[in-house]
Amino acid sequence: MVQPIQIDKLTLHEVEQIFNMQEVNSPLFFQGELPALQDGERQQLDRVRKDFRYLAKHPLREEMVKLAVLSPLLSHAGMFRAPFLPQTEHQIEVAVSDGEELVRGRIDLLVLHEKLWVTVIEAKQPNISVLKALPQALFYMMSSPNLDKPSFGLVMNGIEFLFLKVLQQPSPQYALSEPFSLLRHDNDLYTIVGILRRLGTLVTQAEVA
Numbered sequence: 001m002v003q004p005i006q007i008d009k010l011t012l013h014e015v016e017q018i019f020n021m022q023e024v025n026s027p028l029f030f031q032g033e034l035p036a037l038q039d040g041e042r043q044q045l046d047r048v049r050k051d052f053r054y055l056a057k058h059p060l061r062e063e064m065v066k067l068a069v070l071s072p073l074l075s076h077a078g079m080f081r082a083p084f085l086p087q088t089e090h091q092i093e094v095a096v097s098d099g100e101e102l103v104r105g106r107i108d109l110l111v112l113h114e115k116l117w118v119t120v121i122e123a124k125q126p127n128i129s130v131l132k133a134l135p136q137a138l139f140y141m142m143s144s145p146n147l148d149k150p151s152f153g154l155v156m157n158g159i160e161f162l163f164l165k166v167l168q169q170p171s172p173q174y175a176l177s178e179p180f181s182l183l184r185h186d187n188d189l190y191t192i193v194g195i196l197r198r199l200g201t202l203v204t205q206a207e208v209a
Contacts, residue, residue, distance in 0.1 A: 010135045019142050021172040030165065030177050032202075034194030041076060045189040048072045049182050052158060062108075065158035066123050069182075070109070073189065077196035079111050079119070083204060086111050107140050113203055119196065120153040120164075130160045130179070138174055141166040152199045154192075159183060161192055 015021065037045075052068050074080055087110050109121040120140045133155040141151040141164065153164040163177035177195070180188035 007136045007139055010139065012131075012135045012138070015135045015138050015142075018139075019172045021138070021142070021174055024173045024175045026175060030163065030175070030195075032198055034191065035197050035201075037190055037193065041193070042187070042190060044072070045076065045193065046187055049187055049189055052182060056158065060158065062123050065156075066108070069158050070121065070123055070156065073193060073196065074109075074111070076193045078200060079196065083113050084111055084200065085113075110140075113200075119199065120151065121156065123156060123158075128157055130155045130157050130162045133157075134162075134164070134176075137164060138166065141174075142168065142172065144168070149203075152203070154196070161188065163195060 010018075016023075048069060055064060055068055074086065078084070080086060088108070107120060108123045109119075111119045111121070120137055137153045137155050141153050144151045144166075147168045151166045151168075153166070155162050155164065159182050161180040164174060166172070166174045180192055182188065
C-alpha cells in the first residue's frame, strides 16, 4: 500500500534526492532588465510596505499576509488580468520515485497562463523563515507538466521574499535569487513587482514562440 508523505515534512535535501536536483549558483538564471515603475506605482507600494509594517507589530496570520502584501503585489504585477488566471488552494498529488511513495500538499496560490506555470507562491507566517517553504515550493514546481519550459516561483512570509527558477530538462536544476526584505530602507517591493512583470513577459513570450 502506498504511504503518503506530507509535503510540510520534507526537507530541502529530501526534495533534492527525490528529483535528483542540483542547485545552480548562477546569475544567468535571473538576468535581464526589469521594467520601470511609474511614480504613482511606487507611492502605492510604499503604502503597502507601511501598512504591513504597522500590522506586523501585532499577531499576524497567513491570511493577513496574503491580504495586505501578496494581493497588492500580484495586482501591480498584472497577474489578476488576462492572460493570467490565478487559482487558490489548488490541491496537488503526485507519485514520486518508483511510484511507491506519494507526496500530498497544498499550493496556496498558483498563477497559470493556460497550462504554463508562472509563479508558485507559498505564503508563510512572518515568524517563519522563507527557507522553510523552499522544499514545498520546489516540489510543486517540479510537478509542472511543462517539462521543456522553466517554472518560476516566489516564497514569502510577508517580510522576506525569495524567487526560484526550476529547469527540468536536460537535468533537474534550481536557482535562488538574492533575498528581498521589507525591513530595508529602500523599498524592495519595487524590485519584486519588476521581477514578477518580467517573469510574466518571459512565459507569455515562450507560449507564443
